[in-house]
Amino acid sequence: MASALDTTALIVLTGMVMAGAIPLVAACYQFSLIGLHGIRNHYPRVEQALREHGDATPRTAIVVPAWNEAAVIATTVDRLVAMDYPEDSLRVYVVDDASTDATPEVLRAKELEYPGRVFHLRRDKGGEGKAHTLNHGLGVILADDWCEALLIIDADVIFEPETLRKMARHLSDPEVGAVTAYIKEGSRPANYMARFIGFEYITAQAASRRAQNVLGVLACLAGGAQLHKRESLEAIGGRIDTSSLAEDTFTTFMTQREGWRVLFDGNAIVWAEEPADILGLWKQRLRWARGNVQVSLRYMWVWFRRDRDRRLGGFSFGLFWFTIFLMPIFMISASVGLVILFFVDFPYSWTLFRVLWITNAVTYLFVTLFSFTIDPATARRTWFEGLMFPGAVALVIIVYTCFPPLFEDYLRGAFEAVGVPADGLLVSLAILFAYVWLAGSMVAAWAAKEAEGRGRLRILSPALVYTAGYGPLLCAITFTAYVKEARGAEMKWDKTEKTGKVLG
């Protein structure tokens, strides 16, 4: 059969299959940088500044966009004013985006409780999105020369007492324009989705952003905790971008384009309430993913062009960005390549399949085990979801590719025990299923979302997520984002519903 394929076709198909390994190799590379953060971080410069200037607590205005946040805003304000930060260097501005619930009353009470420290800024026309709300607040705050730094947060997040000063200490470096913190999922009780997100945030924040620190470039200042030096925010116009769904990523890119350094401090902790179900996650992440499509296109001329931008144009940064951004394409490409090879050159397809999945196994072990050690407290709550992140089916394939003889004997025995002959057709179908699974897992994850929206089927959706995997669920959302952007679908700011169950 091999002769049926010319060399070019074989190279193309091999490339299609091995494209599935690109995100895996990139993940290993990214995680290998994290250890370097132990010896290559910003703390020596902070120490130098602290020794020279003493404490680093710039006068900070906290901007809190709020739309119908009556359930959470009082706690948020109380926690903010109680932070370990000089009282005369901290002001809280809550920008009420024309809330229709009890938010205005709650905020008026807080203004009276903390005179001169808490300010209620009311927008009469709301619903335009977070960026517009923030800009209303920024306009008021920057009109006054009191503040030296601005902390932009979400209404539901809970800062630990020392978080702001841990972030602020980095601003003593004249090169640093903005700092972000480690957002942790804080819903209690934490359902399965909260635990998946908790583990995801170890990998996507505590791990990835440390690696980005090592590279000297950050992909995103978390929307719930971004501390800007006044000059750096003014350098980008003193406003947040309103043209996209990823205003925090655009702000991050624009700040770095202006020559400022942007940092992540993994020891500054912020707790947030994240979506509790698939539909909520889908809505939130679709907005993020569409925003990332917009960022990718807007900065098309910068990627992999270090001569155009020393930070954003770096190869490693581009590799990390695009392996996440194009993950669904890589997965579909690998499956399509394997299925075609199955019919034209099965032995070769089998070899490629094993190479791909053994790479997957090594990456899975490295990323999962290392993530557990990066944030052991979160790992204790989310270890099962961490292990199940790729999904039960993918784990079975991983075990099979690592230990085929054991598995084959067991499977044959299992089939024979129920009277089903483990013949050629059954084996072929099983192999085809495994080949298709990289792409098929996204369809299964999408089915989990569909099931959740359909009455009695809702009960099946958690099981489907554990089966298909949380990672494939995120890939399915990214793929949907491509489609929505290609169709030019309307950009709506869908607020994530918050119930105030963050304990922090």
Added chain:
Amino acid sequence: MSDSGRREQWHPLRELDRDRRTERRLLWKELAVLALLVALVLLRVAFAR
């Protein structure tokens, strides 16, 4: 608590030192995980023989 009271408690350099140690530990954790992975691969190879 007054500002001066808080400042006395803060010890920014001590806090910084603690965070630096946390970061340094990541290097050792990474090496430990990599060592475990190498051991697992070697075990698998030995098992195959």
